Structures are given as C-alpha cells and as structure tokens.
Amino acid sequence: MATLALASSLLAACGSDGGKPELVWYINPDSGGQAAIAEDCSTDDYTITTQVLPQSSDQQRIQLARRLAAKDPAIDLMSLDPPFTAEFADAGFLAEVPQDAKSQLEEQGTFQGAMDAATWEDKLVVFPFWSNTQVLWYRKSFVEKAGIDMSQPVTWDQIIDVASDNGGKIGVQANKYEGYVVWINALVEGAGGHLLENAEKGVDADLTIADKPGEIAAGIIEKLASSPAAPSDLSVSNEGTAGSTFGSDEGSFLVNWTYIFHNYDETAPDVAKDIGYTRYPQSVEGEESRPPYGGIGIGVSQYSDEKDFALEAAACLVEPDQQGKNAEMTGNMPASTAGYEYAALKEIYPEDLLALFQESVNAAAPRTVTPYWSDVSSSIQGTWHPPASVDSDTPKASQDFIEEILKGGKLL
Numbered sequence: 001m002a003t004l005a006l007a008s009s010l011l012a013a014c015g016s017d018g019g020k021p022e023l024v025w026y027i028n029p030d031s032g033g034q035a036a037i038a039e040d041c042s043t044d045d046y047t048i049t050t051q052v053l054p055q056s057s058d059q060q061r062i063q064l065a066r067r068l069a070a071k072d073p074a075i076d077l078m079s080l081d082p083p084f085t086a087e088f089a090d091a092g093f094l095a096e097v098p099q100d101a102k103s104q105l106e107e108q109g110t111f112q113g114a115m116d117a118a119t120w121e122d123k124l125v126v127f128p129f130w131s132n133t134q135v136l137w138y139r140k141s142f143v144e145k146a147g148i149d150m151s152q153p154v155t156w157d158q159i160i161d162v163a164s165d166n167g168g169k170i171g172v173q174a175n176k177y178e179g180y181v182v183w184i185n186a187l188v189e190g191a192g193g194h195l196l197e198n199a200e201k202g203v204d205a206d207l208t209i210a211d212k213p214g215e216i217a218a219g220i221i222e223k224l225a226s227s228p229a230a231p232s233d234l235s236v237s238n239e240g241t242a243g244s245t246f247g248s249d250e251g252s253f254l255v256n257w258t259y260i261f262h263n264y265d266e267t268a269p270d271v272a273k274d275i276g277y278t279r280y281p282q283s284v285e286g287e288e289s290r291p292p293y294g295g296i297g298i299g300v301s302q303y304s305d306e307k308d309f310a311l312e313a314a315a316c317l318v319e320p321d322q323q324g325k326n327a328e329m330t331g332n333m334p335a336s337t338a339g340y341e342y343a344a345l346k347e348i349y350p351e352d353l354l355a356l357f358q359e360s361v362n363a364a365a366p367r368t369v370t371p372y373w374s375d376v377s378s379s380i381q382g383t384w385h386p387p388a389s390v391d392s393d394t395p396k397a398s399q400d401f402i403e404e405i406l407k408g409g410k411l412l
Helices: 002-014 034-043 057-069 082-090 099-107 112-117 140-146 157-167 178-190 201-203 212-225 239-248 258-262 309-317 320-330 343-348 352-363 373-384 394-407
Strands: 022-027 047-052 075-081 127-139 170-173 251-257 275-278 293-300
Touching: 002 022, 002 075, 022 309, 034 047, 034 309, 034 320, 047 075, 057 082, 057 293, 057 343, 075 082, 075 309, 082 293, 112 127, 112 293, 112 352, 127 140, 127 309, 127 352, 140 157, 140 251, 140 275, 157 170, 157 212, 157 251, 170 239, 178 212, 178 373, 178 394, 201 352, 239 251, 239 373, 251 258, 275 352, 293 309, 320 343, 343 352
Parallel strands: 022 047, 022 075, 170 251
Antiparallel strands: 075 293, 127 251, 127 275, 127 293
C-alpha cells in the first residue's frame, strides 16, 4: 500500500507526460461544475484534475484528514465543508491564503459569513467558493387553500399549525447526520443563542446549548415531531427525502438549500410551477431568523509538492465568473456579490429570489468555528435524535454530554 501511495503521489506531482505538473483537486460530488472550472483554470504551467470525495460530508472529512495527517503530497486542492476548516487549520494541514488573493476576495464582495467561516486564528486559510443558505419554500396552492399570508415573516409555530390543520407535511433534515445539527443550530441562533461560545478556549469553550434559546429550539422540534405535519420518515429525512415530501400531494413547506428551486423542472413540472419562497422561519415571533449557512471553500494542502501553483489555481477557481459558472451548473450559489452578477444566473432565477439568497446568506448563522466541531456535532446528534425523543430535558442532557466528550470523560 505504501508503494502504491508513493507511486500515485509521484504521478500526481509530475503529470502523466513527465513534464507539466498535475494538480489534483478533491471535490464534493456535484453535477459537473467543479470539473468544468478546473478545466478553465488549467494553464500552460499546470493541469487541474478532479477526484470525487464521498457523498457524506462526514466521510469527506475522514478521508481527507487521514491522508493529510500522513502528509500525503498527492492532495493539492480540496473542497472543504466550513465546519471542518478550523480542525484542518489547527492541525496545520492548510496553507494560508496569500495577502494579494485575500485582497481580491474582498474586492469581489465575498460575503462576510463566508470569510468568517474560512478564517482560523485571524488567518484566512480557505478560499470561499460557494455559499449556500436555506430559505422557506412553500407550495403556492397549499398556502392559498390554508389562507396564510406569506408576504409577512412567519414562525415555525405558525407553519406547523397551518400544515397540521390542512393536511400538509413539512420537509426538514432530521436524520442522524450533520444536516440535523444545521437545523438545530439555526433554531438556536434564531432564538438569540449559540451552541457554544468562546471557541478559542478549545475544550474549555463555554457550552450554551442548554440556555433558553436551546429550550426554544427543542420545543419547536418536539412540536413538529408530535404533530400531524411530521412526515413518516422524519427521523431519517435528509435534503433529498425532504424534497420528495415537498413534491408529494401532501407537500406544504420545506426548508432546503438554493438548488431546490429547479429540482422539479423535469420530473414534476406542475410542482415546479407551484413553488413559492420566502425568508427562513422565525424561531421567536418578531425576532429575525438566522438561516443555515453552508457552502464550500477551497483549501490548499500544506504538503502539496506544488503548493505555489495550487495557491495560484485556487485563486482562479474562486474568481466571480467561475463562481457564477459553477452556480449555473449546480445551483450552489456564489460566495460573493460579484459572482451573483454572472449573466446566466439572472436568466435562470427570478430577481427577487437571487436577492433573497443574498439577504439570507448575510443573515445566516454559520456553525461554530472550532477544531472540535466534529465532536460537538456528533454529541448533539447522539442526544437530539430521533426528533420524537426531544423534550425540555434534551438541551441540558446534550450540554452535559458534550462537556464529557470534550473533557475525555466519555467516548462517542
């Protein structure tokens, strides 16, 4: 295995022709956007090729972390989910973004949330590539029948009640995976709280999930899980299954990422014509919601044999036109205002929807930037799942469990 790994590394560094270097970019699965811009950003000095990581972000993290811990030079570039940036940076796996590239990112209007998620210990360690957010999607026919005014902000309590009273099901992400923690984090942040504070203290960070906002979040999940609006597959629901619920005859409301707008164009055109959209639901009436923040940043491996070329390539991959092209092909929105100026996006999406996406990204609540995020997330999944088990005791139980995990008192 060691011999094969060395051979692979040498091939990656030297290129198949023994001359021009080949930069290997490990990407999350998509519909071809990253491969297309890799070709665009290849030059006379180097070629960028892509290798697809597993579908699950957790498995992506494991594969990359194991290889980077072994200082594998065969990884030049990598697409990173924001929660893992701090962990990789703290371990010394990521090359710092050069100042000229950082200035360019600022000039093209990179969203502050994207910059924050790409920063660790005041250093920019990832190039923000695309920034995703969730909005509240609804079936126009359903809300018309139910008589709810979607031109005004709505709360979780309201949409649960409306769906329950009118035979609708609400699509959420509540399987035992990262997507469930994304929902919990948005509920807590929307109630004015955080999962934890003072993350720079590492394992001694202040855990706050048991505070009042955590109780409000637990109440929302408990209410949905025990209501007629809960789909039968709630405990295993993810982005895809929630989308299927929304597209069914019982579809009413859905929280999901930006790409969902064109999800039904070919498979269910009647549903596609019936989609409405508005700001993510409020956790507390009158308090602005904090939509989930997701996305991908491009990291450069500290162990790449072609680190200078890789940093140059990363800067090209996140140029506004490349962000726009990727959004056109995948539905994953740009990480900058300049990327939203890409002409094709204005033909694909209504102007008010593009404005809603940007508004939601700016209001979004990223998950806490901490090198211990994987432990925090897994602890929350273990104590808040299944949704039907969530009650007023859950936030305190999860806080105690997280603390024990971080301090070494228990194992996941």
